[in-house]
Amino acid sequence: MNSSQSEIRAHAVSKVPQITLGFWIIKIAATTLGETGGDWVTMSLKLGYLIGTGIFAVIFIALVAGQIRAERFNATLYWATIVATTTLGTTLADFFDRSVGVGYPGGVMIVFVLLLASLGIWYKSEGTVSVQSVTTPRAEWFYWVTILFSQTLGTALGDWVAGSDEGGLGLGYENGALIFGAGLLIVGALYYWSRLSRTAIFWAAFILTRPLGATLGDLLDKPVSQGGLEISRLYASVILVSFMALCVIFLPQRPAGRTMR
Known part of the structure; x- marks a missing residue:
């Protein structure tokens, strides 16, 4: 990166929020909504994974374009775009796992490679992925492309750990939520008590919140016979949207600073 690019970046306005506890609360709610909302479109409305992916891809591109055109940080627009990545990530993961037929392990590997490629190209182009x-x-x-792949990977991981079909480990949704919750606690401990890169820790936490949300979403809407609570996907999604809206209104939302290394 040359000096003129650095000077422009130094005076540019960030349109992503500070990474606070409130950020992670809303992020987990958004990932849970991505699971229930994505499944509502593809399963409850019976549109299928391919059509669902197409619908959410259009929404994702439109919201990212709006986010880029925005002149300053807008919390509502930002979190709407995050939800778009979670719903698209859900349908993409399900499409790879089930429609393409690669199973959960194959889906995890495909999306993991895509995520690494996105981070690598980003780093080579910008000199940082902070x-x-x-x-x-x-x-x-x-x-946003990296976030999309991280959300898709998180969905695939959650399904692989919790599911018993498509090559899943069959540990169940409750156990899956506990496993990924414990993983987040470990990442949190590394943030406070290690000197590891804050950027690496952020992306690890960002990925882990997705399978946690995916397993929580499945816990809400899957049949009781499969270990779920069998709540309507639509009702669960409405509750999660309402919760997110309250969080965006009442939790502090400020543009990110420039301290992460």
């Missing part, structure tokens, strides 16, 4: 560097249109596209 959230604090997301202040230019190009960096924003890298950011």
